[in-house]
Amino acid sequence: TNEAPQIGDGSCGLARDGENWFVDATTIEWCGATWDRVGTPKWRYTAPIQSLFMEVPWWDLLALLVDLPLERGRLETFLLKPAWYTFHFWWILPHLFIGLSALLTVVSGVFSNKPIAKYLPAPHKTLALGFGSAWLSAMLSACFTADIPHLVIEVLFASVPLLWQAVWCVFQGPKFIFGLWGFTLLDLAIWGALCFWMWHSVCVNNTGLIGLIFSVGIPIGRQRALWLSKKLLRQDQMRYEGLWRTLMANKDGVACIEHLTKVVRMIGLDDKNYCRQHNRLRADNLPPQLRAKSMSNAAPNLAANPLFADLGRMYLQGRPDSNSQVTSCNQLYAQAALANLLLSERVKVWAEMSQGMFRVDSEGSEGQKFAKWRDIKDDPNMVAKVHWTHMKRHGRAIEKLLRSYQNSPSKLLDISRNSVIFENMTHLTNCLGIIVTDENVRVERLKNRLSPDYDPEETEGYRDVCINLRIINKQAQGVGAELHICEVQLLLLEFAALKTFQGHQRYVSARNTRGT
Numbered sequence: 001t002n003e004a005p006q007i008g009d010g011s012c013g014l015a016r017d018g019e020n021w022f023v024d025a026t027t028i029e030w031c032g033a034t035w036d037r038v039g040t041p042k043w044r045y046t047a048p049i050q051s052l053f054m055e056v057p058w059w060d061l062l063a064l065l066v067d068l069p070l071e072r073g074r075l076e077t078f079l080l081k082p083a084w085y086t087f088h089f090w091w092i093l094p095h096l097f098i099g100l101s102a103l104l105t106v107v108s109g110v111f112s113n114k115p116i117a118k119y120l121p122a123p124h125k126t127l128a129l130g131f132g133s134a135w136l137s138a139m140l141s142a143c144f145t146a147d148i149p150h151l152v153i154e155v156l157f158a159s160v161p162l163l164w165q166a167v168w169c170v171f172q173g174p175k176f177i178f179g180l181w182g183f184t185l186l187d188l189a190i191w192g193a194l195c196f197w198m199w200h201s202v203c204v205n206n207t208g209l210i211g212l213i214f215s216v217g218i219p220i221g222r223q224r225a226l227w228l229s230k231k232l233l234r235q236d237q238m239r240y241e242g243l244w245r246t247l248m249a250n251k252d253g254v255a256c257i258e259h260l261t262k263v264v265r266m267i268g269l270d271d272k273n274y275c276r277q278h279n280r281l282r283a284d285n286l287p288p289q290l291r292a293k294s295m296s297n298a299a300p301n302l303a304a305n306p307l308f309a310d311l312g313r314m315y316l317q318g319r320p321d322s323n324s325q326v327t328s329c330n331q332l333y334a335q336a337a338l339a340n341l342l343l344s345e346r347v348k349v350w351a352e353m354s355q356g357m358f359r360v361d362s363e364g365s366e367g368q369k370f371a372k373w374r375d376i377k378d379d380p381n382m383v384a385k386v387h388w389t390h391m392k393r394h395g396r397a398i399e400k401l402l403r404s405y406q407n408s409p410s411k412l413l414d415i416s417r418n419s420v421i422f423e424n425m426t427h428l429t430n431c432l433g434i435i436v437t438d439e440n441v442r443v444e445r446l447k448n449r450l451s452p453d454y455d456p457e458e459t460e461g462y463r464d465v466c467i468n469l470r471i472i473n474k475q476a477q478g479v480g481a482e483l484h485i486c487e488v489q490l491l492l493l494e495f496a497a498l499k500t501f502q503g504h505q506r507y508v509s510a511r512n513t514r515g516t
Helices: 084-110 115-119 123-144 149-158 160-168 174-199 206-232 234-248 251-267 288-304 306-311 329-354 380-384 394-403 425-437 474-478 493-497 501-514
Strands: 027-030 033-036 043-045 059-061 278-282 315-325 357-360 369-372 417-422 441-448 465-471 485-492
Touching: 084 123, 123 149, 123 160, 149 160, 149 174, 160 174, 174 206, 206 234, 206 501, 234 251, 234 493, 234 501, 251 425, 251 441, 329 394, 329 417, 329 425, 329 465, 329 474, 329 485, 357 417, 369 493, 417 425, 417 493, 425 441, 425 465, 425 485, 465 474, 485 493
Parallel strands: 417 485
Antiparallel strands: 027 033, 043 059, 278 315, 357 369, 441 465, 465 485
């Protein structure tokens, strides 16, 4: 009516300037009556949990502005109940895809040590597929609701976190955590903005809350694992650090440490040097001007391995191809088995020349026993009691690939390994010089953990000199192992004596706890 009604409290003829209808409630008092909201011109989908078990609306009414006609007699119609298929592509299928991918991820973790694991996809790739499928379903929903602009806006913006997480789930380690934080912040920010636009109030989406829980929970769990691992090794670390303080308290010890540091600096190699397992360089892949010159060098290898000539592959002995890293664990272990035999012989020579020692069988006596190689090398009984370092176990190599090396076998540099023990720093430094000047090997990298500048927290107080090298003599070239990088550790006797079986078990437990 155009007439001013005079009923009730007189408010019926007054405009509600400055007030919004049904902002905080679906019921208001006005004009002496109670008004219930039964619908609005615009709506959106929702997915309350109770809609799965009872008859409740699966759409929400929005507080968005609309333009209504002023002229009389014009009819405006509004769709209050959406089509079912548009609802399913946005509210059902994405949740289903993500839920199934999460379930498969859990199954992969539970059966990771079972034979069936080889038939299950990688957990992070499963999650990426789930979030990617959810995003594609959201795009289909946007296409189905193209004639309803506010629904298209909601789907396009709200699906951005899904695409973000699908991309970041491809990665592992810290990158996955960064991606999860990005997903959480995007979801909370986008849904907060959408809620303010649609209802004039800020709200939080359940997905964002779940992402926040995982984003906070995973780093907390990681820090707890690191704390537990350090707690396991705290006593061992205190003993190692006590040995180091004793060594640094002695003037002769300090002088020897400084001399070792100068020697390492003169060698010009440090632990930051790029070091990878590479394949041999192929002469037939070189530019024409270099190919002819290299063919003469490849001839001896072709004579020893005629199969390469039949295959048209002209490999150059001793020449690593910087663009071709080893990608096969089988190849790596085959090379390591051969290189380890040659390395053992070189280690014996170095130990004899520098008064180096090896661990020998203690024959039931308490503590560990060490013997100089020059004193026992001619005694077959004593030689049989030497505890030679074994090659790295296959299981541990796989652990390092998955935990630290992004599935890159070329980063495994310690499959073939050995160690030499010394009574004092002078003998250790002499051995280092002998190794560096040995024409049978080429040193690729040096880690001087006996330097005062070294951070002992990296190895829980343990210290040594770690050398990565290659055996490059004729024997190594003849068996194709001259490019395989091995590891040699030079230890002081006091540090070696603390490396007990029980201590190693604690180290393994700590390593598994922190996932390295």
